[in-house]
Amino acid sequence: MKKPQTVALDALDLKILRAVQEDNLAPQRVIGESIGLSPPAVARRLQNLRESGVIRKDVSVVDGHAVGRPLTIIAHVTTENERLELLDAMKERFLRCPQIQQCYYVTGDMDFILIFNVRDMAEYTELTRALFFEGGNVKSFRTCVSMQNIKTDGPVPL
Amino acid sequence: MKKPQTVALDALDLKILRAVQEDNLAPQRVIGESIGLSPPAVARRLQNLRESGVIRKDVSVVDGHAVGRPLTIIAHVTTENERLELLDAMKERFLRCPQIQQCYYVTGDMDFILIFNVRDMAEYTELTRALFFEGGNVKSFRTCVSMQNIKTDGPVPL
DNA sequence: CGTGAAAAATGTTTCGG
DNA sequence: CCGAAACATTTTTCACG
Numbered sequence: 101m102k103k104p105q106t107v108a109l110d111a112l113d114l115k116i117l118r119a120v121q122e123d124n125l126a127p128q129r130v131i132g133e134s135i136g137l138s139p140p141a142v143a144r145r146l147q148n149l150r151e152s153g154v155i156r157k158d159v160s161v162v163d164g165h166a167v168g169r170p171l172t173i174i175a176h177v178t179t180e181n182e183r184l185e186l187l188d189a190m191k192e193r194f195l196r197c198p199q200i201q202q203c204y205y206v207t208g209d210m211d212f213i214l215i216f217n218v219r220d221m222a223e224y225t226e227l228t229r230a231l232f233f234e235g236g237n238v239k240s241f242r243t244c245v246s247m248q249n250i251k252t253d254g255p256v257p258l
Numbered sequence: 259m260k261k262p263q264t265v266a267l268d269a270l271d272l273k274i275l276r277a278v279q280e281d282n283l284a285p286q287r288v289i290g291e292s293i294g295l296s297p298p299a300v301a302r303r304l305q306n307l308r309e310s311g312v313i314r315k316d317v318s319v320v321d322g323h324a325v326g327r328p329l330t331i332i333a334h335v336t337t338e339n340e341r342l343e344l345l346d347a348m349k350e351r352f353l354r355c356p357q358i359q360q361c362y363y364v365t366g367d368m369d370f371i372l373i374f375n376v377r378d379m380a381e382y383t384e385l386t387r388a389l390f391f392e393g394g395n396v397k398s399f400r401t402c403v404s405m406q407n408i409k410t411d412g413p414v415p416l
Numbered sequence: 417c418g419t420g421a422a423a424a425a426t427g428t429t430t431c432g433g
Numbered sequence: 434c435c436g437a438a439a440c441a442t443t444t445t446t447c448a449c450g
Binding site: 127128129139140143 | 429
């Protein structure tokens, strides 16, 4: 699974990507029919797209509410010190935390933006203790609770 | 595809969910072996999980860099007026915008948090014009550019 | 509810254009 | 690089414990 910066993608590849971003369990025959290509051709292109890393992975999307984790929380974290080792340590900590679904290192005065998926407020509070207070190198953080997840995991626009 | 609030999930269902959140193309035989279950048993459980909406969808995850959309931008939007119709109109606008990958309606003084996936800054600037300035009902907004996507699309913790 | 073996569908490989 | 046919795997169905 290499990661070349640019892979040549023609119009057919884009159509395939659009299709599998909606449903990657659709038979290649169905995908092929919708874009005018035979199943083997679709298979070959999909294999290339996966091996070249254009398709990073193939997953089921699980509903948080249905599995007892209804809360989405967005946290903004500003760091105390921006020394590289300290930042890397923070990234590692965020990466390891299963309740952190997404983590971005951003410009501006909020250095990290984190998106949590938790059972309830108590679980989040406990996490902030471990991650922000005892974790170190956190100057301040701000918490936003999502009242409505309007859109989640949208496809990459093509 | 119903959406009951709570579905009874036993330990085996959770193991299956953990597996397909990593790779939903893995043969049911492989999943079954890793948790001590026969392929048909895995199949039935997966079908139930999909029909009950616990598994919302099955998708390929596409690398934004590889398809010419390397920029991730987080925008915080505060609304002018919180009348329901106006908020709904905004949600609709954000939903329809393909470059908006995620949209949350949150507590606090930032009413919306948006995550964009765009080609370059010019595209984002153009979008802000259409969505925020000409769109109406936006009091102010703040832009954060992601310098590093530490973690994206993590699994729901189980 | 899980198991095991047939049947149907899907995915893969081969080969000729 | 595509497509048609042969081939291998997987998914599904069904009878049974």
